[in-house]
Amino acid sequence: MSPDMPAKAGRLDHLRLTLREFPPLIWSFLYFFFLLTGYYVLRPVRDAMGASADVQAVFPAALVRWASERGWDLGGLTLQLLFTGTFVAMLLLQPVYGALVSRFPRRVFLPVLYLLFIVCLIGFHLLFEREAPGRGAAFFIWVAVFNLFAVSVFWSFMADIYSDPEARRLYGFIAAGGTVGGFTGPSLTSLLVGQVGVANLLLVSAVLLGLCVVCILRLGRWARLRETERGWRGAEQAMGGSVLAGLRLLRDEPLLRAMAVVMFFGVGVGTLLYNEQAAIARAFFPEDGDRTAYYASIDLAINLVTILVQLFVTRPLLVRFGVKPALLIPAFAILGGFALLSASPLPMLVAVVQVLTRAGEFSLAKPARETIYTRVGREIRYKGKAVVDTAVYRFGDLFFVWSHKALAVFGSSLVFGVGALVAAGLGLGAFRLVREQARLPADPDRR
Structure with a gap:
């Protein structure tokens, strides 16, 4: 040979x-x-x-x-x-x-x-x-x-x-x-x-x-x-x-509780950033055309970064290192971005943090979380997951959209300062999720 x-x-x-x-x-x-x-x-x-x-x-x-x-x-x-x-x-x-x-x-x-x-x-x-x-x-x-x-x-x-x-x-x-x-x-x-x-x-x-x-x-x-x-x-x-098994599973399963924490705080950073971005855009870009162009450039950058990472980074990262870096890298990037915004809430920096937040979620964090569900039973996969993805998600939306209305009267720096604390909660949730998924069997009984 x-x-x-x-x-x-x-x-x-x-x-x-x-x-x-x-x-x-x-x-x-x-x-x-x-x-x-x-x-x-x-x-x-x-x-x-x-x-x-x-x-x-x-x-x-x-x-x-x-x-x-x-x-x-x-x-x-x-x-x-x-x-x-x-x-x-x-x-x-x-x-x-x-x-x-x-x-x-x-x-x-x-x-x-x-x-x-x-x-x-x-x-x-x-x-x-x-x-x-x-x-x-x-x-x-x-x-x-x-x-x-x-x-x-x-x-x-x-x-x-x-x-x-x-x-x-x-x-x-x-x-x-x-x-x-x-x-x-x-x-x-x-x-x-x-x-x-x-x-x-x-x-x-x-x-x-x-x-x-x-x-x-x-x-x-x-x-x-x-x-x-x-x-x-x-x-x-x-x-x-x-x-109602999904709600019971959320109560009883540590993995789902960790998923819920990540979901809640992930929604929180997105909601606070989205709502405060709207206020900053209105202040810095009073003309509808300029404001539309600002939002369009952000969406273009998010989609471009997301698809490049999905095609060239997500697979080798997950195959070689597992879900840990794909969950933690976006969380730390968001924390750093909010810390900078609390000191300098300028439109261009808001745009950069928005791109990091959404592109990191779509290209790394989301695929990483979804791979974890291949290693659990079907009831968790369909029922428990649905509760986290819908009820917990929308509870986070509801909580943070009203929270932003209360915080916004004190200015952007406070909103982003609170957002940094929420991002820290996201990072801690991601650490907990990494720990819980490590306890799952590598080859579960797929019933």
Whole structure:
């Protein structure tokens, strides 16, 4: 045997592995691409409703009359009320989601969930065409609920069909599908809104969700064949258990509690930064055009940095070093950024910290957290994860959006100083999560 034969054999094994993973990788990439494209088609419509000065369009007529009789200005509390409504909706829907995943196998509840989203979009299309009062609040809350549940279910499905080593190799590329969708969705909205109108954009998103169902069916077929070959038991059976099992798991499982801490403080830094950025942008860029250009440059930089890291850094970092650096590097970068902002809250520095915060979350922290779920049981993967990704997320949103309103009266330096403490909480949560995931089995029983 020649000396280079082992190297050639290694390369051939790697090539065979890559070819075997290629079809499901493409379907996973397309699934996340269609999902995020559909969401980002809807997001500008949602944001426009949240920023609308027409309270009749946003809130139900009865609520507007009730507030008017008491001299309350709903317009000044629009975002706070919408975030509160979103959190309440998340709590009410947890048992519904729990019932769905408890009583039906994966091949049923995944397509059914997306078909329900499509039916809702068709209903909202009718409301927008008729300019029904209160459509803004209903749509804002629904889009927030849809986004968190749909993305959470996507990653639960990925953790169900990929093993931990596969997740470390592939999640960076799969996440890049969502980043490309983040480019494509707003572009579609800008291109089509003037031609088809706002109401018909909802039908565009419905078509994209229909394509997600096609990807789910193709991936499900591949996953069932592989699970049969590997003897993974129960993946196509209903999980059973309580519809409120997710809340119980959050109470009982140290890993989920650590995930919840990371989620809560991660949402906190994002919410404080987003809201204070809006105030700083209004002060430094009074013209709408200048302010729009400022935000556009930030979004462009975030997407560019995110996709570069996803394609060239995430995979080698996770494969070689595991989740620890991918969780801790973004946390420390955010802490340093907020410390600088508390001393010098200038628009350009705010933009840099925003890029670090969001790009680090999308390209490193999120894929790292999602790989951990490949090493836990299916009930944690679907039910416990959904509670963290939806209820805990929206509780953080609710808590910090009201906190910012109280802190903002004291100025940007105090907001960012408190933000640094929140970022420290994120770092401590990330350390705890690293410790808890190290206790998980490397090759769990995938039931």
